[in-house]
Amino acid sequence: MLKFVFRRIINSIPIIILVMILSFLIIHIMPGDPVRTMLGDKASEEQIINMRKQLNLDKPLMKQFTIWIKDIIRFDFGESISWKEPTLIIIKERIEPTFLLAIIGTLLSTLIGIPLGILSAKQHGKLTEKCLSVLSLVSISLPAFWIAIIMIQLFGVNIRIFPVSGFHSIKSVGLLASLYELSLPGIILGIMHSGQIGRMTKTSMLEVMQQDYLRTARAKGVKEFYVLNLHGLKNALSSIVVVIGFSFASLLGGAIVIEQIFNIPGVGNLAINSILSRDYPLIQGILLFIALIFILINMLTDIICALINPKVRYEHE
Numbered sequence: 001m002l003k004f005v006f007r008r009i010i011n012s013i014p015i016i017i018l019v020m021i022l023s024f025l026i027i028h029i030m031p032g033d034p035v036r037t038m039l040g041d042k043a044s045e046e047q048i049i050n051m052r053k054q055l056n057l058d059k060p061l062m063k064q065f066t067i068w069i070k071d072i073i074r075f076d077f078g079e080s081i082s083w084k085e086p087t088l089i090i091i092k093e094r095i096e097p098t099f100l101l102a103i104i105g106t107l108l109s110t111l112i113g114i115p116l117g118i119l120s121a122k123q124h125g126k127l128t129e130k131c132l133s134v135l136s137l138v139s140i141s142l143p144a145f146w147i148a149i150i151m152i153q154l155f156g157v158n159i160r161i162f163p164v165s166g167f168h169s170i171k172s173v174g175l176l177a178s179l180y181e182l183s184l185p186g187i188i189l190g191i192m193h194s195g196q197i198g199r200m201t202k203t204s205m206l207e208v209m210q211q212d213y214l215r216t217a218r219a220k221g222v223k224e225f226y227v228l229n230l231h232g233l234k235n236a237l238s239s240i241v242v243v244i245g246f247s248f249a250s251l252l253g254g255a256i257v258i259e260q261i262f263n264i265p266g267v268g269n270l271a272i273n274s275i276l277s278r279d280y281p282l283i284q285g286i287l288l289f290i291a292l293i294f295i296l297i298n299m300l301t302d303i304i305c306a307l308i309n310p311k312v313r314y315e316h317e
């Protein structure tokens with residue numbers, strides 16, 4: 001197992017290097033002068049020169065990249081132009097609501113998606129499966145802003161059981177109050193991602209249900225509930241974990257639309273604001289952060305799959 005983990009870490013290094021290169025080049029591949037774009041048309045030549053020096057854009061490209069890499073290794077992601085604060089500190093301040101939202105959304109989507117996927121596989125070819133397939137497709141296809149508007153009107157305006165805007169940190173109001181403020185957007189994300197998890201669960205379960213060991217279990221008189229939920233789900237779980245991990249990573253990277261609608265000060269909201277304000281150092285930091293989150297979650301997902309199913313581990317050795 002240690003050999004598998006080590007190899008998985010080694011395989012992630014080229015991807016991390018590529019992501020760092022792309023994150024660095026984002027300023028240079030944008031059309032026009034990035035400094036003039038950041039400062040606006042009314043900026044003086046002195047301001048432009050000073051900004052170039054601050055961002056090291058007055059140096060050769062390779063020198064800029066070397067300086068940037070050294071700073072990243074020291075966890076120095078640069079200073080935000082708009083906020084006048086270190087980028088890493090700004091991202092750290094915004095990660096709490098995004099992290100809580102990702103946990104709520106992933107937990108709800110898993111609790112909804114896996115049982116529906118198992119039921120859909122059990123009812124394969126019947127009307128129940130077709131109805132569940134339609135619901136899964138609807139949950140995946142509907143735009144986030146449309147679902148958010150409906151849920152806000154229903155649960156925030158008509159019934160008034162959930163708050164519809166803002167977020168207060170755990171430190172200021174406590175864990176339960178913070179989770180309550182994120183409950184409605186968390187439910188929306190859970191519904192949206194449940195369809196994908198449900199479809200993967202159904203596909204994996206249908207494949208597993210054709211295996212001989214399940215037929216043997218039924219022939220021995222094992223109840224169908226245990227055949228599906230104990231033997232079947234256990235062997236289908238590795239594929240499901242991959243989808244759950246990808247869902248969690250995407251939410252942790254920032255649920256941009258939902259955070260904007262509910263005015264949640266998370267990473268997604270920060271990304272939009274940094275783009276609108278043309279804050280390139282902050283955009284670089286957020287891009288690198290999100291990419292590293294995806295790489296880390298993907299690596300952890302592979303390790304969990306190897307623990308669940310040793311066959312995965314042996315295939316890579």
